[in-house]
Amino acid sequence: MFRAAVRLSVSxxxxxxRPQLGRTAPLAQRCYSHGGKLESDEEFDARWVTYFNxxxxxxxxxxxxxxxxxxxxxxxEPKILEAALRACRRLNDLAxxxxxxxxxxxxxxxxxxxYPYLIQELRPTLDELGISTPEELxxx
Amino acid sequence: MLxxxxxxxxxxxxxxxxxxxTSSVQAAHGKGSLGVLxxxxxxxxxxxxxxxxxxxxxxxxxxVLDPSVPQYNNRLDTPLSDVPxxxxxxxxxxQLKEKEKGxxxxxxxxxxxxxxxxxxxxxxxxxxxxxxxxKTVLGGVFIFLGFSGMLVWWQRIFVFGEVPHxxxxxxxxxxxxxxxDMRINPIxxxxxxxxxxxxxWK
Numbered sequence: 540m541f542r543a544a545v546r547l548s549v550s551x552x553x554x555x556x557r558p559q560l561g562r563t564a565p566l567a568q569r570c571y572s573h574g575g576k577l578e579s580d581e582e583f584d585a586r587w588v589t590y591f592n593x594x595x596x597x598x599x600x601x602x603x604x605x606x607x608x609x610x611x612x613x614x615x616e617p618k619i620l621e622a623a624l625r626a627c628r629r630l631n632d633l634a635x636x637x638x639x640x641x642x643x644x645x646x647x648x649x650x651x652x653x654y655p656y657l658i659q660e661l662r663p664t665l666d667e668l669g670i671s672t673p674e675e676l677x678x679x
Numbered sequence: 680m681l682x683x684x685x686x687x688x689x690x691x692x693x694x695x696x697x698x699x700x701t702s703s704v705q706a707a708h709g710k711g712s713l714g715v716l717x718x719x720x721x722x723x724x725x726x727x728x729x730x731x732x733x734x735x736x737x738x739x740x741x742x743v744l745d746p747s748v749p750q751y752n753n754r755l756d757t758p759l760s761d762v763p764x765x766x767x768x769x770x771x772x773x774q775l776k777e778k779e780k781g782x783x784x785x786x787x788x789x790x791x792x793x794x795x796x797x798x799x800x801x802x803x804x805x806x807x808x809x810x811x812x813x814k815t816v817l818g819g820v821f822i823f824l825g826f827s828g829m830l831v832w833w834q835r836i837f838v839f840g841e842v843p844h845x846x847x848x849x850x851x852x853x854x855x856x857x858x859x860d861m862r863i864n865p866i867x868x869x870x871x872x873x874x875x876x877x878x879x880w881k
Contacts, residue, residue, distance in 0.1 A: 602759040609758055631780045633791060634798035635759055641803040642758035669783030676792050678802045 584616050591622035594629070601626050605639060614647050617660035624661070628668050636670045637678075644673070753801045763798040772797060 590604055605623060608615055620643060627636040647653035658665070658672060665672065673679050744750060749761035768776065778786065779794055786794070844850060863869040874881045
């Protein structure tokens with residue numbers, strides 16, 4: 540959903556200046572550079588959630604996954620971020636968890652409504668794991 | 680030669696901008712002196728024969744970042760760097776790291792901030808913060824423009840001579856009258872603008 544919003548805004552569709560829930564938009568698809576079938580949003584999300592949900596994920600894989608994810612032209616869905624935060628917990632790495640939150644806020648760019656929505660969706664996870672947001676720590 | 684190396688180092692310390700703020704900060708991050716040696720393997724610094732080299736033999740300048748080992752960097756597009764910012768932890772930092780293995784709900788805000796700062800040098804807003812360098816640049820530009828203006832002014836007063844007498848007001852008056860009488864450019868130019876009936880400019 541966020542991908543579609545970001546892409547459509549970038550392409551100049553003025554009616555879509557902020558992400559809206561439940562609107563009907565064509566299903567944005569991820570294209571491979573050659574051959575292969577197009578991957579849907581759900582498949583993309585599922586793939587990344589599985590990646591971060593690996594029980595014995597190691598620190599390198601977490602870093603690689605996060606850096607790659609941030610390199611994409613999209614803001615990750617809350618479920619991907621939740622899996623990443625839980626991976627940080629398994630690796631006993633609070634600093635990376637906070638960094639991930641900062642990174643997605645930065646990733647949303649001018650779309651100011653995305654980050655509060657993400658935090659709202661992640662609030663149960665944040666409270667459960669004891670992760671403070673950058674704002675709570677005064678780092679903004 | 681040791682003396683020339685010292686000379687270069689002295690010149691460098693004058694003109695080159697340092698990479699990190701203090702050498703103690705650098706030491707904590709594992710840069711400089713033996714930290715770099717441990718990371719990169721022993722540097723080949725050969726003692727110069729016959730000269731006392733105790734000052735330079737095992738010291739590797741912290742200005743040199745070794746690109747062959749993973750390094751820390753502050754990048755917006757790479758949230759998690761290869762290595763943490765502070766690699767050589769002192770004992771209380773190590774204790775904090777142990778506490779991090781337990782539930783994070785038990786950490787205070789200050790401890791969480793401290794943990795963050797151990798792994799990362801700058802937060803995202805700090806990375807995005809601009810500098811005031813543009814003021815220096817603009818100021819410098821104006822100073823030099825002003826200086827050039829001063830030179831031009833001085834030149835005007837002390838170098839240029841008198842202006843020809845044909846530019847004096849009296850001459851120009853008579854000249855204009857003559858041009859009107861001659862009907863210079865009567866269609867689109869000079870005399871066109873003179874109203875011959877009312878004897879004034881239109």
